[in-house]
Amino acid sequence: MSTKLLLKNDHVANINKLEVYKQHGGYASAEKAIKTMTSDTLVDEVKKSGLRGRGGAGFPTGMKWSFLAKPAGVPRYLVCNADESEPGTFKDRYLMERHPHLLIEGMICSSFALGANTGFIYIRGEYFYIVPILEKAIEEAKAAGYLGNNILGTDYNLELHVQVGGGAYICGEETALLESLEGKRGNPRMKPPFPAVAGLYGCPTVVNNVETIAAVVPIVAMGGDEYAKIGVGKSTGTKLISASGHINKPGVYEIELGKVSVEEFINSEEYCGGVWKGRKLKAVVAGGSSVPILPTNLILQTADGNPRMMSYESLGEGGFISGTMMGSGGFIVMDETVNIAENLYTFNRFYHHESCGQCSPCREGTGWMEKLTHSIISGHGKPSDIDLLWDLQTKIDGKTICPLGEAAAWPVASAVRHFRADFEKLIH
Amino acid sequence: MEVKFDEAALKTANKIISRYPEGKKKSALLPLLHLAQAEFDGWLDVPVMDYIATLLAIKPIEVYEVASFYSMFNLKPVGKCVIEVCHTSSCWLRGAEEIIQHLENKLHIKAGETTADGKFTIKRVECLGSCGTAPMFQVGAQYYENLTTEKVDTIIEDLDKSGKRTTYFDEVSLTAHK
Structure with missing residues (x-):
């Protein structure tokens, strides 16, 4: 059995209610943090834990927190990124819907560490039905003295608000999210300045993913050193994996990082339960639509022949030649009947739709890649189109303000690199 | 016909606006556009957007450019x-x-x-x-x-x-x- 931290109470009925959440140890971390720790010791614990951002980038959370500027008299903000929109990813939705208090408690601990007195949860508009769940949890926490003024009899004050987005993948990029929260189009900002210096309303701001903030709760409870013992190497702790596609048991699974092999994850009854309909595995997108797609041989084993494990390092082994990334943990499985060029078309259409339009390489390039792939899968492609696709993605990668350019380029590059035959099959 | 929230919707709008710091009420734009879309037949006609601009004391163009950016806002009539x-x-x-x-x-x-x-x-x-x-x-x-x-x-x-x-x-x- 693997270690469960975030979903350890998943089987408990009514865990979304404060009373039940408290009966299972809830809000002990908030009390511990506010009553016995200081901002600095809390940031240190998170640094020691080795926690890395769970939204996709995997940046060390403690380090991100330590960059926060603290000019006197200027408010600081914690913004929770609940804009989960990376195709294949639905773990934040699961967490917020079923464990809203875990997020609220994480927000309390994290805000206290940052010295923030106002926090926003920016949730994608399509998740509108989760808004009342979160607002109810906030209301309950406030009534119980965990939010509001003089929390638990101390001089610490915190207000939390839920903000709904309007349907835009780009708002998952932290500076686009801040623009949106200020009531503007979600156009990413040029960096520097980074949000840690000039974020929401020009004030120092930390933006963290839902799962990252939730993970602060067990870190406070057990201490950073203990948390760092879970997992392997620099992949500490647990990670929520959203499993979808051609498997018998799609769903959200919590794994201990580095302890489960990709093969076990796909085939074990504890997780995906095998490829559906008794078919063979063809390909996996292991970390959300943006990360390189890998064929069966490379996703199950590294180029050196070692079993590939579910960790940042193992999934990344081999770079983009033979490896991929952990990303958001959006794990999409494809069986032998899928033509990868056809699946790529859905990604290209997605990125074209979601490009904010600021940078020409992304705005024009994503549209061009969509058209080309469409032409190929409709039987109108030319042999030279495959190389043109390859060439196009190299003209986008690294040439845009925000990472949406890379996110759009990598699926194309990896599909052409590993599945060229699928394109050729469609070109007469 | 004059475009205006009814009393209940206006109360909601004001409550949303009150979340943000002094001088930052433009932050309420997306939530208010959702509210307006629900109140006015599922889409955002120009007079509706102009009304939201008045409520937030911003220019109409600031509303149009946002409403046209996000895919959940309908700028043409839609089915029920x-x-x-x-x-x-x-x-x-x-x-x-x-x-x-x-x-x-x-x-x-x-x-x-x-x-x-x-x-x-x-x-x-x-x-x-x-x-x-x-x-x-x-x-x-x-x-x-x-x-x-x-x-x-x-x-x-x-x-x-x-x-x-x-x-x-x-x-x-x-x-x-x-």
Whole structure:
């Protein structure tokens, strides 16, 4: 059995209610943090834990927190990124819907560490039905003295608000999210300045993913050193994996990082339960639509022949030649009947739709890649189109303000690199 | 006709505006556009957007540029029920195109169109974060998951019978909207 931290109470009925959440140890971390720790010791614990951002980038959370500027008299903000929109990813939705208090408690601990007195949860508009769940949890926490003024009899004050987005993948990029929260189009900002210096309303701001903030709760409870013992190497702790596609048991699974092999994850009854309909595995997108797609041989084993494990390092082994990334943990499985060029078309259409339009390489390039792939899968492609696709993605990668350019380029590059035959099959 | 929130909606609007620091009420724009869309027939006509601009003391262009950026805001009239079908990878892998085809045949319209009686609009949308329960569509705030063509038939019948306009604000409400 693997270690469960975030979903350890998943089987408990009514865990979304404060009373039940408290009966299972809830809000002990908030009390511990506010009553016995200081901002600095809390940031240190998170640094020691080795926690890395769970939204996709995997940046060390403690380090991100330590960059926060603290000019006197200027408010600081914690913004929770609940804009989960990376195709294949639905773990934040699961967490917020079923464990809203875990997020609220994480927000309390994290805000206290940052010295923030106002926090926003920016949730994608399509998740509108989760808004009342979160607002109810906030209301309950406030009534119980965990939010509001003089929390638990101390001089610490915190207000939390839920903000709904309007349907835009780009708002998952932290500076686009801040623009949106200020009531503007979600156009990413040029960096520097980074949000840690000039974020929401020009004030120092930390933006963290839902799962990252939730993970602060067990870190406070057990201490950073203990948390760092879970997992392997620099992949500490647990990670929520959203499993979808051609498997018998799609769903959200919590794994201990580095302890489960990709093969076990796909085939074990504890997780995906095998490829559906008794078919063979063809390909996996292991970390959300943006990360390189890998064929069966490379996703199950590294180029050196070692079993590939579910960790940042193992999934990344081999770079983009033979490896991929952990990303958001959006794990999409494809069986032998899928033509990868056809699946790529859905990604290209997605990125074209979601490009904010600021940078020409992304705005024009994503549209061009969509058209080309469409032409190929409709039987109108030319042999030279495959190389043109390859060439196009190299003209986008690294040439845009925000990472949406890379996110759009990598699926194309990896599909052409590993599945060229699928394109050729469609070109007469 | 003058465009104006009724008393209850105005109360909600003011409560939303009060969340933000002094001088930052433009932050309320997206939530207010959702509210306005729910209050004014499911779409944002120019006078509606102008009204929101007045409420937030910003220029109308600041509202138009935002409303046209985000895919959840309708700038043209839509049917009472907008069926938003996800067609991205995970849903596509598990039969989203069959679901869209079935809807199109059933309602005698193409995706992007509205039925002649104004009851239904079919809209293709990008990933709704329901990949583990694919295929799926959203109508208002409600997610309909693990769809089959039989399930779709029942859902459409129920929606047809209810005859209600579904919006994101409709089924559920912000705490402020009581």
